[in-house]
Amino acid sequence: MSTVLYIKADPKREDESNTIMLSNEFIEEYKKHNPKDEIITLDLYEEGIKFLDREMVDGMISGELNEVYEYARQFAGVDKYVISAPMWNMSIPAILKAYIDYVVYLDITFKYTDHGAVGLLKDRPRKAIHVVSRGGEYSSGKSADHELGDKYIRTILGFMGIDDVKTLKLELTNVLEAEALDEAILESHEEARRMAREF
Ligand SMILES: Cc1cc2nc3c(=O)[nH]c(=O)nc-3n(C[C@H](O)[C@H](O)[C@H](O)COP(=O)(O)O)c2cc1C
Incomplete structure (x- = not known):
């Protein structure tokens, strides 16, 4: 049995947010295949990070036992x-960066050694998935180098010792016409279900 931390960083209503609708699809399929797992949902806006x-x-x-310490302990305690x-803005919402600043916590998620910092x-074995919706296209093409959010998430998780990181994406939401966007959403939800079965 695993514990999953479901971190949400989108201020939009659930039925308006392409990102949350995609991650909810992933979570629902995951639950079907792992009914005994515990899912802890952490909506960073509701938490007031x-x-x-x-x-x-x-x-x-x-090392004061305050709220920041509790979030870091929670982060370290899941699978x-x-x-x-x-x-x-090419990256992640600031509230997620603020939360990451809580959980990258000395002696909980990383430590210093004679050879430098280690996660x-x-x-x-731990694994992570970054679920993201983007207005443009950043996974390939000329803007790929400008994508800093997924790169940052992978880098900081790696710093803490989590190397198995996948990305589930929907792109071009601000570019595609209605019909093509509906098609892209359907495809991304299918991919969400596929990835959830293997997570
Ligand atoms: C504050 C803000 C900044 C954004 N910056 C970018 C950006 O840099 N590149 C991009 O392709 N889309 C950008 N977008 C568009 C979103 O990435 C896009 O709407 C995406 O589908 C997320 O939608 P969601 O909030 O419905 O999940 C931005 C949207 C907002 C609200």
Whole structure:
């Protein structure tokens, strides 16, 4: 049995957000195939995640048992991560970056050694998926180098020791005509179900 942390980083209503509709499709199919798994849903907007401030940074250094510590402990305690985050300004919504600043926590998710920093989440097999909807096309073509969100998520998860990271995407939502967009959405949902069965 695995525990899945389902992290949502889109302020839109669920039935308006292409990203959340895609990740919900993934989660529903996953549940069908893994009925005993526990899914913890963390809506970062509902949680009211704030930017790390001076007090929080001091608390991280002293290891104070505060909210930031609890989020980091929660992050370290699960087996699988579903990160649902639209592309914003070539990258991720700031609230997700703020949450990442909570969970990259010394001696919980990484530590320093004589050979530099090492991820502590290598202790067991863990996997993650980044679910993303983008207005344009960034997975290939001339804008691929400008894609910084998926690259960042993969890099920071790798830093903490999570190397098995997949991407589930819907692209061109701001470009395609209605009919072609409906088709692309259907295809992405089919891909979501396929990836969920293997997750
Ligand atoms: C604040 C903001 C910034 C955005 N920046 C980009 C961008 O840099 N590139 C892009 O292709 N689309 C961008 N978009 C469009 C979204 O990525 C697009 O609508 C995507 O399908 C996410 O939709 P969703 O919120 O319905 O999940 C942006 C949208 C918003 C609201």
